[in-house]
Amino acid sequence: MAGHGHSDSGHQPHVMSIPALLATGGALMVLTIFTVTVTSWDFGYTANLVVAMAIATVKAIIVCLFFMHLLYDKKFNLIILVLSVAFMLLFFSITLLDSDQYQGDILITNPMPHEAAAAEGGAQ
């Protein structure tokens, strides 16, 4: 049945071409392999984490812009994503800032599960 198409609202939806789809998928696979191989280099604990997150973020941006169409979509949908991520980061940062301050005061005053289990089992 013909009739109404998306052009009713005056806009044509963007169709991903096959080369674009394959290139996106391919880039993601390559970056995955890179994520693994880069672990053979040690930049220091924090830097390793930063590198891993940076690569993951590049992959995420590729998924969002191409597979999820954000490059071709209405801007507001992107704003929702950015806003959600911003609030997530807000949540993490202040909570971490707070918990970091009192870590030094924490005392463990009973055996942890594996320690209790080991003591009971007599295993060492």
Added chain:
Amino acid sequence: MSTAAHGGHDDHHAPFLAHHFEDHGHQFDSGKLGIWAFLGQELLFFSGLFCAYVIYRGNHPEIFLQGSHFLDVKWGAVNTCVLIFSSLTAAWSVRCAQLNNQKGLILTIALTIACAFGFMGIKYVEYSHKIHDGLLPGKYFNPSAQALEKAGLKVPAVNIDGSIVAEPAPAASEGGEVVQDTREPVNRRLHIFFSVYFMMTGLHGIHVVAGILVYLWLLKRAIRGDFNSDYYGPIDFTALYWHLVDLVWIYLFPMLYLIH
């Protein structure tokens, strides 16, 4: 997103166009905004677990360094590639719907579902190894001797008040050599790593299963011929959800498996 045909004056409306929308384009745009709002919400849903990860890794990095030794990078990487491929097929299914390619639509949806099953299969293998090795979350954490052996760890002896029993100086053996115990002690909070691991991958797995169920329903509808270039909202929106599931895993993989 709405597919209800409404009785009465629907004769001039296309099927699957709800009565409160002007046209398919309006319905599609609204559905798209709706699914993005839902995805934003899903991000915040996972955020609690990511926050727990950030807090514990930020304050006790050794837990995660030790914990990741118990995870098999190979399976994690394979699963990542499986999900990326399924994202490709999901995005392709949208293209097929947009171009009225019914056969392609059915095939790409079926492939996406197959990949999802593959992912869950690998997860099942990983989980069963962990359960077998006693690497369970929280209070059930009781690593088996083989698991400890393989990772070069030992559980330190602990007093009843939680303090660690001091290691006696290594005694000299008869040959006059000092035998050093090179095994690292298990971190006191290592069970928290497994709590975080199981909660994050478990919740992610539940989302994969939910995606499978929705895609199965879409497969049925696609076979029935419901979708075409005018009406393919559910395909597009489910694919967006699926890409989010992929996105979460893209972060989980390095966060859990590749710590060094």
Added chain:
Amino acid sequence: MSTLATPSSGDAGHQENYLNHSSGIMNWLITLDHKRIGVMYTIGTSLALLLGGVFALALRTELLTPGKTIMDHDTYNQMFTLHGAVMVFLFIIPSIPAALGNFVLPIMLGQKDVAFPRLNLASFYIWVAGAAFMLYSLFVSPIDTGWTFYTPYSSGHSQTAVISAVTGVFILGFSSIFTGLNFIVTIQKMRPAWMTWFKMPLFLWGLYATSLIQVLATPVLAITLLLLICERAFGVGIFDPTLGGDPVLFQHFFWFYSHPAVYIMVLPAMGVISEVVSVFSRKHIFGYKFIAFSSIAIALLGFLVWGHHMFTSGQSAMASVIFSAITFTVGIPSAIKVFNWLATMYKGSIRLDTPMLYAMSFIFLFTVGGLTGLFLGSLSVDLHLHDTYFVVAHFHYVMVGGTINALFAALFFWWPKMFGRMYNEAMGRVSALLVFLGFNLTFFPQFIMGARGMPRRYYNYLPEFQSFHVASTIGSYVLGIGIVVAFGVLTHAAFRGKIAPANPWGAKTLEWLTQSPPTFHNYEEVPEEAVEAYDFDDLEYDPQTDGYTVPGRAI
């Protein structure tokens, strides 16, 4: 344009409207009509209010004397927990958005329905499912953890049905999320062409800001509760100190949602007040843009202050200082609204009908509540006031003095539209007076008690506080009677009230320019002619119907 008989001559019981559009219980239970869903929510949340009220009266009765009055200490813990949990999660979070928002929003936009009607119905049934879990826990072993479920008591030590109650709350969260999602899309995508953002009624700005919070904050509650369930069921150890976990982390997680949640409770209420104050002062709302932007500002700033619930919890000094500072800023947009409402009333032609009485109550009581929030936001003062009755009084002033008064203002305001019948004005005013007097008698003494050191949630107390408790308990009974009277008046009106015209108040938002009760479709065609929502000059009063019309429009 409606092709039906002019409603001014019609009998609400006989002309075609959404109530008589189809009959039979099934046509209500599986309806996709936002109006029927709104009515079902109204009934559900009102029952929740009454249930929560019963727990309140029980605990207040216990507090008449120090030591045991009618129940033992464990039961008392359950009473205040259930009062809080039922009121917060079953009643106040859904109330105005889901009950009145659902009914009014699409009609205010000249639309036939919300964007996703089936999601709307799903949201209602999810609410019912959440309620079922919570009620089930009531019968198995009522929870006693406090509505805030703090660990490690809730995750390890409490012997009550925590998991089923928390599962209920988890489910209710999704009801809230889906409502918010629906409203965001409806407001953004389904406005008439002439209704730009700044031509929208302010109630819709309030609902939009609320929906933003619902979608962004509620999922964090969901994951927090899921973690709590896993902690309790599987001992995952994230919050439990005996497992190396961090109980303060639970509080960060919990309050990251629960602070924005209080703005979910109050923003729709403020939206209602903007509508009612303007109509009953017969004057254009003062400072429209300020009120609109302040709703968004409250929604966003509300996410930055959650630590002010945790000043004494072991939170670091640095975080506490940051949260205290930002808490001072979040009061500013609310104050802007209060000033704008007062400026609207100034030199207006004020009618003291029931909705306006409740609205004026709101302005006064919310201001008291808001100002006392500043005391609590001051870090040093809060060290003395935290966990005292001062806190209890503060949040009841904003939630009951605020939201519940706005809820009644909204119910009395929109009731003639929902049921096509007028309520008894004299009795409506009586209810407003009883609620105002009862409320102040209940909660004002609590400010004094709290400042003098009476802790909250305590079963036993020093004899010096008894007179305050007695006054508070008497007040609670008066408040309870007032609320029952209000519901009685409304229920009576729905079935036997005098037939109402389409526009009894002389309002200009689109829901008033269609018949009462609305037809199934609200508007057959989206209205093409722009309407100024707060311009009352072009209304004409028709003494025959006791209603208002706009010349040139069918209604």
